[in-house]
Amino acid sequence: MEQPEQVVELKRELEEALSSSAFNYGQILELATELSSYDPEFIRFTVDAGLISRLGRELVAKQETAVSELVKNAFDADASRARLTFIDCDRRGGRLIITDDGHGMTREQLINGFMRLSSTDKIHNPISPRYKRTRAGKKGIGRFVAQRLGEKLIVITQTENSSYALKVEINWSDYQGDRELTQIANQIQEVDKLRDYGTSLQIVGLAEPWSLSQTERVYRYLIDINGLGLERFGVFVFEYVFLRDSQNRYADIHVQQSFFFRKDIACQTLALF
Ligand SMILES: Nc1ncnc2c1ncn2[C@@H]1O[C@H](COP(=O)(O)OP(=O)(O)OP(=O)(O)O)[C@@H](O)[C@H]1O
Numbered sequence: 001m002e003q004p005e006q007v008v009e010l011k012r013e014l015e016e017a018l019s020s021s022a023f024n025y026g027q028i029l030e031l032a033t034e035l036s037s038y039d040p041e042f043i044r045f046t047v048d049a050g051l052i053s054r055l056g057r058e059l060v061a062k063q064e065t066a067v068s069e070l071v072k073n074a075f076d077a078d079a080s081r082a083r084l085t086f087i088d089c090d091r092r093g094g095r096l097i098i099t100d101d102g103h104g105m106t107r108e109q110l111i112n113g114f115m116r117l118s119s120t121d122k123i124h125n126p127i128s129p130r131y132k133r134t135r136a137g138k139k140g141i142g143r144f145v146a147q148r149l150g151e152k153l154i155v156i157t158q159t160e161n162s163s164y165a166l167k168v169e170i171n172w173s174d175y176q177g178d179r180e181l182t183q184i185a186n187q188i189q190e191v192d193k194l195r196d197y198g199t200s201l202q203i204v205g206l207a208e209p210w211s212l213s214q215t216e217r218v219y220r221y222l223i224d225i226n227g228l229g230l231e232r233f234g235v236f237v238f239e240y241v242f243l244r245d246s247q248n249r250y251a252d253i254h255v256q257q258s259f260f261f262r263k264d265i266a267c268q269t270l271a272l273f
């Protein structure tokens with residue numbers, strides 16, 4: 001069967017791209033995807049990049065629920081501590097950093113878990129390795145709430161066995177409609193470790209201001225994860241730090257409160273310290 005002219009041209013371009021010394025993964029992917037659209041026997045679903053913004057907007061109505069989704073991921077990663085640092089959060093454009101001491105992600109876990117929609121890791125591994133928690137995550141889409149929260153997400157993650165951390169920057173504005181999702185590349189770098197293991201999510205350019213009562217609501221939403229049957233909850237410290245930039249510099253005003261709850265005391269026990 002004679003091949004359409006476009007197919008011949010695409011194959012030629014793909015061969016050229018594959019043999020080029022300046023190997024361009026993005027170009028190869030684009031050409032291969034386009035080529036597959038000429039498959040006479042099969043057609044495939046493709047994904048418009050605008051889906052990411054849609055997910056971010058439609059997953060949760062409130063920013064408090066959005067943050068609790070991200071803390072749930074820390075819990076699922078066997079963290080014993082999640083620290084929420086709000087910087088300049090009383091106005092739009094502030095920053096929120098969620099740091100946990102969970103197991104972190106390897107490059108492979110970042111690619112096949114964090115960067116994969118509807119990732120199935122928690123379906124295959126519903127119990128966490130260290131504390132044997134029943135993981136809260138199921139759908140593989142929760143972390144897209146980060147798109148609803150701010151303009152940019154910086155992920156820094158490290159595992160115990162690695163000698164470096166991995167840093168990925170995601171600019172949500174890149175995920176506009178009319179582009180193929182896989183065409184949008186996010187830079188990954190090896191950087192110095194921030195800690196032995198764990199993950200830090202920095203939400204830069206907060207979309208909305210945060211009041212103290214909203215931050216407290218995050219905690220209240222998280223009490224629900226007890227309801228999911230987290231018998232071996234262990235200790236999970238949930239801590240807020242507020243930093244405000246008063247004279248154009250960051251000053252640690254105070255640790256507003258730390259919520260400390262322990263399943264063996266009572267799941268609703270709330271002690272301030
Ligand atoms: N703080 C974290 N520490 C380690 N891995 C994380 C962290 N946050 C996200 N991940 C990884 O990213 C994946 C996607 O997280 P996401 O919240 O989107 O989905 P999920 O938790 O599997 O399911 P759900 O949509 O029900 O929350 C997780 O399965 C996990 O592999």
Ligand SMILES: [Mg+2]
Nearest residue numbers: 073137142143
């Ligand atoms: Mg989740």
